[in-house]
Amino acid sequence: MANLMPKRRLENIGLGITGFCVALVALVVITLIFMVAQQGLTTFFVDGLNPIDFFFGQNWIPEQERYGALPMIVGSFAVTLLSTLFALPIAIGSAIFVVEVAPSFGRRVFQPFIELLVGIPSVVYGVLGLYVVNTFVKAIFGDAAPTGAGILSGSIVLAIMILPTITTLSMDALRAVPNQYREGSYALGCTRWQTVWHVVLKSALPSLMTAVILGMTRAFGETLAVQMVIGGVERSMPMGLLDPASTLTAALTAGLSNAVSGSVYYHALWSLGLILLVMSLVFIMIIHLIGRKGAKANG
Known part of the structure; x- marks a missing residue:
């Protein structure tokens, strides 16, 4: 009985420490x-800025007290969606190759290479995008892209940045599919590609969608690299993929250093941060919904 008391005490201490960490x-x-939320909503409830003018206004000119966030919202969603479209086929194709075709190559060569890409700082991607991607876009499109900076350049850089995230999670999703599914498909006379397309990918679809959403979350919140290649034009609405633009994160980081605390401009920048926070929560909710549906499907 005496030996049980120290064990219970240690258990209570452990529960207390872990509970404190969670709290x-x-x-x-x-x-x-x-x-x-408090700082962001002050723009509307204290400063009196019209929410419709803020969310749908097409001009962000603090000098004239015009705070239309739509150009940044459009820029953020444009680079996020376009970069995902660029990265997704490459990521899924790479994951299929290293898991289903050449697993030894994937473990020995491809996996360390992907991990190396993850460790590269954002500023390096930004510098490469500034001097390589922008120059490349300018050389291809000429006068339509006089500086090369724009949504297309930002999307290309972001696609390279989120590629390791989507690829790694896609590889884990494909590896998680039980081998019995593959063996059953082969026993029915299906080819490797038929097995991958009709069995493996469908079984791993919830996890693959989670990988895509996580990649989009990374793209939506990226700041430095995009700010260096997208042009940083936040005063007007971009009309095409080659037009310079800005994102919510870029406008927020560039503006806070010049904003006077407590001013309307300061609170408007916090409202941009509130939009980013809400979108992050939406992405997290989507991931949980996908996970629940995947669990029900597997159950």
Whole structure:
């Protein structure tokens, strides 16, 4: 009985420490959401800015007290969706090759290469995009892209940045498919490609969709690399993929250093941060919904 008391005490201490860690994380998240929401909503409830003018206004000119966030919202969604379209086929194709065709090559060569891409800082991608991608776009499109900076250049750089994330998660999703599914397909006379297309990919679809959403989340929140190649034009709406533009993150980081605390401009920038926070929460909810549907399908 005496030996049980120290064990129970240690167990209670362990439960207390882990519970404190969970409570601390929850407190940090709640505090962050409350702070961003309080500052962001001040724009509408205290400063009196019309939400319709803010979300649908096409000009962001703080000098004239015009705070239309639509150009940045469009720029953020444009580079996110376009970069995902660029990266997705390459990521899925690479994952299929290293898991279904050449697994030894994937473990020995491809996996370390992908991990190397993950470790490259964002500023390096930005510099390469500034001097390589922008120059490439300018050489191809000529006068239509006089500087090369624009949504297309930002999407190409972002596609390279999110490629390791989508590829790695897609590889894990394909590896998680039970081998019995493949063996059953081969036993029915299906070829390797038929097995991959009709069995493996369909079984791994919820996890693959999660990989895509996580890649989009990374693209939506990227700041430095995109800011260096997209042009940083936030005053007007971009009319095409070659037009210079700006994103929510780029406008937020560039503007906070010049904004006076407590001003309308300062609160408008916090409203941009609130949009980013809400979109991140939406992405997380989508991931959870996909995970639940995948669990029900597997069950």
